Amino acid sequence: MFSYRNLLSRAPLFLLLVAAVLLGGVCSVADNSGAEQIHLSFTDDVTTIQVTYSTFQPVKASARYGTDQPDTLVEGVSTPFAQDDNGTHLQYINRVSLTGLLPGERHVYQVLGPAGWSEVFWFRPMQEGSDWSPRLAVYGDLGMVNGVALPFIVNDTYDEMYDAVLHVGDFGYDMYDQEGEVGDTFMRQIQPVAAHLPYMTCPGNHEQYGNFSNYKNRFSMPGGTESMYYSFDMGPVHFISISTEFYYFTGYGTGQAFSQYNWLVSDLEAASEPSARAARPWIVLYGHRPMYCTNRDGDDCTKVHDRVRVGAPDLEPPIPGLEDLLMQYGVDLAVWGHEHSYERMWPLYNYRIYNGTDDNPYRNPGAPVHIVTGSAGCQENLSPFSIKMPWTAFRSLEYGYSRFTFHNATHMSIEQVETTQEGATAVIDEVTVVRESHGPYELLKKTERGYL
Known part of the structure; x- marks a missing residue:
């Protein structure tokens, strides 16, 4: 699987990535799940992270997550979104809350697309309290x-x-x-x-x-x-x-x-x-x-x-x-x-x-x-x-x-x-x-x- 880690140490590959972005290319490597545009956001609870992603076919909004393996299944909400009232460019915005997280610890997760589960991503929930350095x-x-x-x-x-x-x-x-x-x-x-x-x-x-x-x-x-x-x-x-x-x-x-x-x-x-x-x-x-x-x-x-x-x-x-x-x-x-x-x-x-x-x-x-x-x-x-x-x-x-x-x-x-x-x-x-x-x-x- 492609990785961005240490791209700066591999100058030719990194420069290709720079060129792709400058020209409006896609710098993420899509998998075959049909789940894309995956992103995280904070919630009002440090033990919960919101994951949002898009699909172009209806799907039961779902994620699997854990600390070592993505083995906890949770479902969310899927909302249709089009560019106008005529349904132009219809897609589905899927939102799933990952709850019960261990603050500051590395977790992994994946989301469900129309063709199966996405690749596995890592993240760290926010640390607890105020005595740390964001x-x-x-x-x-x-x-x-x-x-x-x-x-x-x-x-x-x-x-x-x-x-x-x-x-x-x-x-x-x-x-x-x-x-x-x-x-x-x-x-x-x-x-x-x-x-x-x-x-x-x-x-x-x-x-x-x-x-x-x-x-x-x-x-x-x-x-x-x-x-x-x-x-x-x-x-x-x-x-x-x-x-x-x-x-x-x-x-x-x-x-x-x-x-x-x-x-x-x-x-x-x-x-x-x-x-x-x-x-x-x-x-x-x-x-x-x-x-x-x-x-x-x-x-x-x-x-x-x-x-x-x-x-x-x-x-x-x-x-x-x-x-x-x-x-x-x-x-x-x-x-x-x-x-x-x-x-x-x-x-x-x-x-x-x-x-x-x-x-x-x-x-x-x-x-x-x-x-x-x-x-x-x-x-x-x-x-x-x-x-x-x-x-x-x-x-x-x-x-x-x-x-x-x-x-x-x-x-x-x-x-x-x-x-x-x-x-x-x-x-x-x-x-x-x-x-x-x-x-x-x-x-x-x-x-x-x-x-x-």
Whole structure:
């Protein structure tokens, strides 16, 4: 059976894989079961993982799993999904919950297709509690064509470098194109990652067709909101996923923006309770469209009145913005895609910089740190920069992806990995964020050791 492990040590084979992805080829090797597009996601229970997969014939959604052998059988739910009301490109989205898992232990599983059982995949459920160090691959804007970063992320996955993936919007370009064939090909491409690591998502503007129908049907995030917004805990981190698209595609109604806002306030309040913040001091919010950027494309993040940041006062009723909530509840990191580039900001609120100390701006900062990581690669290529603004610490117009490691309650690190179409990688940006006192920024005072 084909394996991606150590592909980088076999340069010719790896370069063929890179070329296939750049041209929109499929980088997973299909078996004969008829089960495909297999991917995992977290649930609200650390002992349960959701597995989602597609078939093009009806099947009883089923999986077998275990620690040594896939010997426990469980059934799930199969839902028909078509691209329109005429049944165009009908497929079946199968969802199965793998329950009773041993946290942190290696498990194996396979799923049932129309022609039998799939190949066997491995995964590790999340570890219990908050006293461990989650590692994540983080990126947005990955396309079916020119997905430069994907072969490197596949290789990292088989080296077991990560515990999960955050994909911050824009998938395939676009999943509904070619009557859904683009979505199928893209989901097959990410299977070598997503069948092993929980693949946690948020919607982007390229998912908007049919009120985000491809996104809502193909992914299975927790929270009961059709994957549009939700939160989950992981080690010392509380992650929050939002839809920035509610602010822009208002033709689908504005009520969902208000529902998300009210939910977000409640979620932040719960995460900020003393006992919750003591257990999971880090709060990370991620969505697709940034509040800040310095690209020259005229997107909203280049403007002072960015809708996600300050709201949409031109609508009736006005939709409130989100930046004040980040300050009010002491959100540590805000992670975005949309711009096809990488940009790390200084600690920032309302265009004012709140660096921690003179020699280390990220030691006890006085505002959230914003990261834009949308350079994984797609057919739209990269988004050139305009002039560098004072609030930008580092930026890169090279293809790549980010790595986050939350070491403990006070330290986390960010790396940006540059990837090339010739098969090379390099870490081009590294920073460690230190927060000795997590909580509302308005309660912090500037000291020699930062905002405490």
